[in-house]
Amino acid sequence: MDLYLPVANMSVNVFMMLALGGMVGVLSGMFGVGGGFLTTPLLIFFGIPPTVAVASAASQVTGASVSGMFAHWQRGGVDTRMGAVLIAGGVFGSLFGAVLFEWLQSLGQIDTVIALLYLILLGSIGAMMLRESLRTVLAVKRGTPLQARKRRHHPLVSMLPMRWRFYQSGLYMSPIAPFALGFLTGIMTMLLGVGGGFIMVPAMLYILGMGAQVVVGTSLFQILFTTITATMVHSLTTKAVDIVLALLLLIGGVIGAQVGARLAMRANPAKLRLGLAIVVLLVALRMAIGLAWRPDEIYTIQWL
Amino acid sequence: MGGANIRRFGLCLAVGLTLLLTSPGAGATNDPVLVPDVSSRTIDIKYSFTGVELLLFGAIIYPDGRAPNEQTDIVVVIKGPTRPIRLREKQRVAGVWVNADSVRFGSAPGYYAVASSRPISDMLDERTAAIYEIGLNSLSLSPAEFEDNAQLRRFANGLVDLKQRQSLYLESGGSVEITRGALYRARLMIPAQVPVGRYTAETFLISNGNIIAVASRDIDIRKTGIDRFLALAAENYGLFYGLAAVALSLGLGWLAGWMFRKF
Numbered sequence: 001m002d003l004y005l006p007v008a009n010m011s012v013n014v015f016m017m018l019a020l021g022g023m024v025g026v027l028s029g030m031f032g033v034g035g036g037f038l039t040t041p042l043l044i045f046f047g048i049p050p051t052v053a054v055a056s057a058a059s060q061v062t063g064a065s066v067s068g069m070f071a072h073w074q075r076g077g078v079d080t081r082m083g084a085v086l087i088a089g090g091v092f093g094s095l096f097g098a099v100l101f102e103w104l105q106s107l108g109q110i111d112t113v114i115a116l117l118y119l120i121l122l123g124s125i126g127a128m129m130l131r132e133s134l135r136t137v138l139a140v141k142r143g144t145p146l147q148a149r150k151r152r153h154h155p156l157v158s159m160l161p162m163r164w165r166f167y168q169s170g171l172y173m174s175p176i177a178p179f180a181l182g183f184l185t186g187i188m189t190m191l192l193g194v195g196g197g198f199i200m201v202p203a204m205l206y207i208l209g210m211g212a213q214v215v216v217g218t219s220l221f222q223i224l225f226t227t228i229t230a231t232m233v234h235s236l237t238t239k240a241v242d243i244v245l246a247l248l249l250l251i252g253g254v255i256g257a258q259v260g261a262r263l264a265m266r267a268n269p270a271k272l273r274l275g276l277a278i279v280v281l282l283v284a285l286r287m288a289i290g291l292a293w294r295p296d297e298i299y300t301i302q303w304l
Numbered sequence: 305m306g307g308a309n310i311r312r313f314g315l316c317l318a319v320g321l322t323l324l325l326t327s328p329g330a331g332a333t334n335d336p337v338l339v340p341d342v343s344s345r346t347i348d349i350k351y352s353f354t355g356v357e358l359l360l361f362g363a364i365i366y367p368d369g370r371a372p373n374e375q376t377d378i379v380v381v382i383k384g385p386t387r388p389i390r391l392r393e394k395q396r397v398a399g400v401w402v403n404a405d406s407v408r409f410g411s412a413p414g415y416y417a418v419a420s421s422r423p424i425s426d427m428l429d430e431r432t433a434a435i436y437e438i439g440l441n442s443l444s445l446s447p448a449e450f451e452d453n454a455q456l457r458r459f460a461n462g463l464v465d466l467k468q469r470q471s472l473y474l475e476s477g478g479s480v481e482i483t484r485g486a487l488y489r490a491r492l493m494i495p496a497q498v499p500v501g502r503y504t505a506e507t508f509l510i511s512n513g514n515i516i517a518v519a520s521r522d523i524d525i526r527k528t529g530i531d532r533f534l535a536l537a538a539e540n541y542g543l544f545y546g547l548a549a550v551a552l553s554l555g556l557g558w559l560a561g562w563m564f565r566k567f
Contacts, residue, residue, distance in 0.1 A: 004353045004496060006531040007538050011354045011496040062553035067561025108392045108403040116400075228550050235546025239538050243549050244351075250553055254560035262564075291400045299462040300403065301412075304388040 007242035008052045014248060016046070021249035025064055025256020030264045031276040034061035034195030034223050037122060039249060040114075041283060050111055052242050055234035057193035059246040062227040064257040065195060065220045072217025079168035079214045083221040085175045086182035086200075090226035093186020098233045101190055108302060112291070117192060119287040125198055126280035133273035140270065170211050177208060182222065189230040195223035198280065337365045338519035340507040345521070347494065348528040355496045358382065360419070360505055361489040362519070364482075371485030372511070377421045378480045378488040379438055379508040382523070384415030385501035391463050407459040410446030414499035416473045419490040423477035427510050436508065436515060440464045440475045471495040500525050 002011045020042055028035030036057050043053035072078055104110040164175050181203055185196035200219040204210045210218070235241050264272060340362035347356055360380045366372065389412045395404035420427070424439040433442040445463070450456045467473035471493065480490040488507075502524055509517035527535050537545045 002352070002354045002496075004349060004351050004531055006527060006534040009497055009499070059549050059553040062550065063557035063560075066554055066557030067564075070558070070561060108390070108406060112400070112402045228554075231549050231553070232543075232546040235538070235549065236542040239542055241538065241546065241549050243534060243538075243545070243552065246549055247552060247556075250556045254557050257557075258560050258564040293401075294396075295394055295401050297466060298394050299459075299466045300392050300394070301463070301466070302390045302392060304390055304408070 003244065003248070005048075005052075005242045005245050007240065008048055008245060010047070012046065012048075012245070012248075017245065017248035018252040020046075021060060021252025022256040023252075024060070024249075025253035025258075026260035026263070027256075027276075027279065028061075028064045028253070029068070029257035029260025029262075030267070031260075031272060033197040033201075033276070034065055034227070035253070036061045036189075036192070036194035036227075037118070037198060037280070038283060039253075040193040041118065041286065043245075048245070049240075050114060051105075051238055051240040052245070054114070054191070054193035055231070055238055055240035056242045056245045056249065058189060058195075058227045058230040058234065059241065060249040060253045061193075061195040062224060062231065063250040063254045065197075065223045065227070067254070067257065068261065069217065069220040069224050072220060076168070077214050077217030078221045079166055079210070079218045080221070081164075081168070082166045082171075082178055082210070082214075083218050083225075085178045086185075086218070086222040087225040089179040089182025089184075090186035090189070090222060091229050093183035093188075094190045094226065094229045094233050095186075096183070097187040097190025097230075098237050100187065101238065104191075105302075108300075111300070114192060115287050115291050117188070119284055119291065121188070121192075121199065122280050122284035122287070125202065126277050126284055128202065129273055129277035130281065133270050133277055136270040137274060166210075168214050171209065173208070181208070182226070185222070186226055186229070189226050190233065193230075195227050197223050198276075334367050336367065336509060336517050338507050338509055338517045339363045339365060340505065340519045340521055342505050342521055342523055345523055347523065347525045349498075349500065349526065350529045350531055353496055353531075355498075356494045358492050358494055358505075358523070359489065360492065360507070361487070362507060364486050364488065364509060364517075366486075374511055376482075376485065376516075377427045377510040378482055378490075379418065379420040379424065379427075379510060380480060380488075380490045380492070381438060381506045381508070382415070382417045382492055382494075382503055383413050383437070383506070384499055384503050384525075386411040386413045387499075388412070391459050393459065393462065405455070407450045407456065408448045409459075409463070410448055412445055412463065413443065414472065414501070415494070415503065416440070416443065416467075417492045417494075418475045419479045419492055420477050421480040421482055421488070424475070426477075428513060428515075432513070432515065436506075436518075438508065440468070440473055470497065472497065494525070498525060500527055 001014045003014050004011045024035040024038045027038065039057040039060055040053050043057060044050050101110065104113050162174050163172050165172050185200055188194055188196050197219050200222065201215055204215045204219060231241060340360065343359035388410050390406050390408050392403040393405040394401045397404060418439055424433060428438060433439050437444055445460060447456055464473055472495065480488055482488045502522055504520050505523055506518065506520040508515050
């Protein structure tokens with residue numbers, strides 16, 4: 001069954017899009033990430049114009065993170081103060097990202113920048129996760145669990161002025177660091193259609209030194225608001241949000257996310273991280289091939 | 305759909321022919337006259353739209369009522385609204401394929417389809433084809449900001465090739481059927497990804513390398529219903545459209561969470 005997308009100006013197979021949303025949803029529920037980093041490249045792969053793909057994928061991430069966020073909220077796993085600082089950074093980041101998006105579009109380099117950013121981000125984070133999770137899995141196998149890493153923020157962060165107390169995270173630190181982190185994620189949400197959880201979570205743990213019990217909840221809280229901002233900014237600037245496409249992705253995505261969350265409860269966390277690392281590296285590899293191989297389409301059209 | 309089209313085709317032809325053959329004014333000049341029609345003059349794009357097949361048909365009326373002895377050919381051209389575009393070309397720079405070169409085309413048709421009874425190069429010389437914009441090699445694209453003719457030709461071919469693979473440009477020689485030198489018909493596909501706007505369907509009658517009759521019809525392609533509403537909302541009411549998208553994602557996310565807690 002085909003359905004016409006009014007903003008993308010093309011028709012897509014309904015079941016294909018539902019399946020895509022569902023598959024990404026399962027992964028996102030399982031690994032606690034939004035899944036935008038999978039949706040956007042897959043949509044582009046199915047022939048959706050890149051701008052529409054980026055703009056519409058953000059709403060799927062909103063939908064996937066909302067119920068997860070409420071679950072963490074109820075058990076006190078959201079540091080709202082830290083979240084607010086991250087969101088403030090995220091809002092400015094998305095506005096800056098919008099300017100950047102338009103500038104890159106006028107240069108004709110938006111596609112290349114999207115692909116390169118994906119490659120760099122996913123490649124490095126995937127490699128880091130792979131290393132860390134393999135070590136844990138192997139250590140458990142050998143029966144010598146690794147020493148828990150001492151929780152503290154990065155030395156550079158403690159040099160920043162103006163310290164605030166973040167009670168729920170158990171931190172006394174400058175808000176400039178989370179603001180900058182939020183700003184960077186905001187730019188990425190705008191350019192790549194990702195929530196940024198796969199960057200936010202490791203950054204919160206290893207750079208900000210937040211307690212593990214509030215990391216996922218606060219990251220979801222921040223993702224929720226940043227993707228909402230990105231959807232609004234896209235609706236007002238690029239006008240590329242296809243609400244029909246978003247609806248299809250959301251239906252698959254929100255159901256998949258719940259299924260994934262149930263699956264995750266029965267799985268070993270280190271193995272889950274290993275699985276996510278492999279998925280992330282595969283997407284990065286696909287991007288690398290796309291950049292290095294001769295593309296199918298040498299020519300692209302930009303409307304003036 | 306096909307059956308209805310054909311019935312309509314027959315009916316229109318019968319009416320058209322009776323009118324023309326019985327009116328004495330039709331043969332005032334010595335030139336033949338084309339009476340064209342299309343199976344639908346408006347194409348509505350709605351949620352279930354996956355493209356449509358257009359039937360273009362009509363009659364060739366000769367002043368003396370008899371087809372001449374020399375071979376005559378029919379060319380049918382459907383052209384969509386033109387828009388200025390910039391065509392970018394990827395090149396390999398430092399091992400990575402990036403957009404490097406570009407040319408601006410002032411008037412690239414969003415859709416262009418041509419059907420003819422014989423290959424175009426067999427019936428028209430290049431000059432005539434260019435004047436009437438007949439054939440994919442004869443599009444007037446109003447290029448600007450290009451370096452030389454070789455580059456321009458490369459880009460024009462690139463554009464045609466890209467659009468052909470998207471089914472937005474097509475050329476098919478030999479696909480117009482002419483019956484007894486008087487009736488013609490051709491089928492052309494309009495794919496789902498066509499741009500909306502006013503299209504023209506032109507019919508050319510060709511004999512001895514000359515165009516001896518031209519007739520044209522307009523076709524409106526437009527979004528209707530919910531799709532028209534959504535496209536307009538996205539374009540003109542970005543704020544409300546964005547809020548609706550956000551509400552939709554929050555609502556569905558919350559709903560799924562609530563449902564799964566219940567079961």
